[in-house]
Amino acid sequence: MKKLLLFTIITTLLAGCAETSYSYRQAHQKIYYTDYTRYVNSGILVSSSSDFTGYPYVSLGNITVQYEESSIQTDTSIVSFDDMTTQNMLDRLVLSAKMYGANGVINVKITYHPSAHRQSYWLATAETVFFDPLPPMPTFTQPAAQPSTPSRKEFALRTVDYLLQNNMSFLQWNSSGENIYFDMISNQYILSKEFDMKYGKGTRLAIDMMYRDAQNTGQPASKKQ
Numbered sequence: 001m002k003k004l005l006l007f008t009i010i011t012t013l014l015a016g017c018a019e020t021s022y023s024y025r026q027a028h029q030k031i032y033y034t035d036y037t038r039y040v041n042s043g044i045l046v047s048s049s050s051d052f053t054g055y056p057y058v059s060l061g062n063i064t065v066q067y068e069e070s071s072i073q074t075d076t077s078i079v080s081f082d083d084m085t086t087q088n089m090l091d092r093l094v095l096s097a098k099m100y101g102a103n104g105v106i107n108v109k110i111t112y113h114p115s116a117h118r119q120s121y122w123l124a125t126a127e128t129v130f131f132d133p134l135p136p137m138p139t140f141t142q143p144a145a146q147p148s149t150p151s152r153k154e155f156a157l158r159t160v161d162y163l164l165q166n167n168m169s170f171l172q173w174n175s176s177g178e179n180i181y182f183d184m185i186s187n188q189y190i191l192s193k194e195f196d197m198k199y200g201k202g203t204r205l206a207i208d209m210m211y212r213d214a215q216n217t218g219q220p221a222s223k224k225q
Contacts, residue, residue, distance in 0.1 A: 004090055033087070034086040039094055040060065044098065044102070045103075047106050049106060049109040050127065056131070058132070059122045060100055061127075063100070064125045064194070065096055065125075066121055066124075067081070083152070083199075083202075089122050090110060092124065102128035102129060102130060103130055104129040104130065106127050108126045109124070109126070110122070144198070152199075152203050155184075155203065159207050160207060160214055164215075169182075170207055177189060179191070179192045180192070182196045191211060
């Protein structure tokens, strides 16, 4: 009887273990390539290194560019906080360094500091220097000009006008009850997380606001600009 009772207890425990469910977190990968060579033809050396033995230079000072998240939108360019990249931060760093007469930006460091409770921000730091003479730099042929990327505002206007012309809504729900939004590029509805990953949360909110406004007024969004 005792053996039977013990067997029953063990079987129950094993059955409980077998029914244990596990949840797995999904992940996605982003690759940011920061191109230092794009500044060569403008006569400024940009490098993450600080060792330039054999090439004398005068250190002009340290420079820091901080780009903070803000609930107040001050411009409509595509480079919103959601769309910021290491390359855009480096562009800002180099432009600022040129204002101080530097022909070299060395020891470059660019970091992103997310925060759930305070403002998230990007930080770019470097040492500005003046080389005399400037270290020899290879000549790069500039790639052919690419079609300009529409600004966030232009993309939002096109999306809203397309939705109105085709009597479509920007927001829908899938069979699981999740929010899905219309992606004009792929011409299909995608999950909000995927939309934000491709275009930024700020773009989604801008389209949603423009779409509601256009519905209320009965006029295409582009005519109101």
